[in-house]
Amino acid sequence: MSGSWEVHRNCCGLSGSWAVNRGCYGLGAAPALAKESCTLPEEAGLLGAQSILQSPCSESFRCLAPAAESASAALKLEPSNVKALFLRGSCRKGAEAIEDFAKAFSLEPTLQEAKLAWLQARRALRKDVDDTWTKGEVLAVLADVTRVQQSVQEAVSTVGQAHLKERLIRQLGLPKDPLKDYGLTTDSFHQLLGSFQDDFDVVQGVQRMMHPPGRGDRSRARRMSVQQIVQSHEAMVLVIQKMLKELRQMTPQELHLLDLQLLEATAELLSYLEVSNLDLHPEDVEEAISINELQLQNSPDFAKCSEDLANLMQELMDVTSSLQ
Structure with missing residues (x-):
């Protein structure tokens, strides 16, 4: 349902011994990593392994180049190998490290170690100062925003199904807005995406963000x-x-006390409850729209509702832009 009103908007197996689990990286046959002097310690973890690999005082420092070559070889066979990307990024510096970490995170947005390493590499290169973003990084930001949006929507759906009041939204422990981690506002993020508007991969990422997988029941939606x-x-x-009526009645001081993410989640929850009052399953609405697409195209009532909703959402975005 969220797609209707949001008009604009560890399978990796990473725990355990790096030395034992090297085969999972597609690097098991690499002779450079088979030497005892290059073996990573037990339970090192991703960041621990990274710091070991990057330390010039470590015995493993001598194996950086062979390890990077082994990871690159694995990536030729499987370009989406998250672990190999992280390992190679740990062996690199500067822009190359940023690209590897960002790609690893875009492929697995729950991998916070990759996100931390990526942001650390950005700071080391002072990219947080000149504010330049590569395509790979934009895809990673999109993946992070999409992950958080889906998490919020699932939490809202859970509360809606239990028929709780909107004030209980604070008890959900919602993840924070990921754009803040990158020093981006909603407006600057949209501008950044605009600079990649002709890039197929970025456009696909935006589509995934705006139209997450449906949670509805297709058999119910058909009815x-x-x-x-x-x-x-x-x-x-x-x-x-x-909501707009209440917001317009607030003073600027009161508006600045509002949490933008909480406001958006509350709007979605209220919408969920309102649709539930019609004896409908809100999760099924988007599915029903796709099923009845041709009929809806010829419905003046639906066209008017869609236009009204789009205009109201734009007004809501204009009001909330002052909260960023």
Whole structure:
């Protein structure tokens, strides 16, 4: 359902011994990593292994080049090998390290070690000062934002199903807005994406962010009529109208006390509850829209609701832009 109102908006097996689990990296056959002097200690972890590899005082420092070559060889066979990307990034410096860590994180956004290493490499290269972003980094930011959005939506859905009031949204322990980690606002992030508007991979990443996988039941969605879809959108329009009315009545000081992410999550929760009051499953609405796409294209009521919702969301974004 969230896609309707958000108009704009450890499978890696990383724990354990690096020495024992090298085969998981696709590096087991690499002679450079088979030497005892190059063996990483037990339970080193990703960041621990990184610091060992990068330390000039370590015995393993002599193996940096062979380790990087072995990781590169593994990546030729499997370009999306997250562990090999992290290992090679740990052996590199500067822009090359940034690209490897960023790609590893974009492929596995739950891998916080890769994110920390990437941001650390950015600071070392002082890219946080000149504020330049490569395509690989943009894809990684997109993956992080998408991960957090999906986490928030799943939490909101859980609360909505339990019919809790919106004030309990604070008890969810929602993840913080990932854009803050990169020193980006919503506006600057949109501008950054605009500079990659002709790049296929970035456009695909934006599509994944704006249209996350549906959580609805297709069999129930098939039973949802066009009229019910329109009613669900009318309910969402009412929710945003009420929120905007309250926001406009607030003073600038009161607005700055609001948490932007909490406000967005509350809007989604209120929409969820409003649609639930229609005896509909909010998760099924997006699925029903795709099923009835042709009929909806010929529905003036749906067209009006969609236009109203888009305009209201833009107004809501204009109001909340002052909160960043």
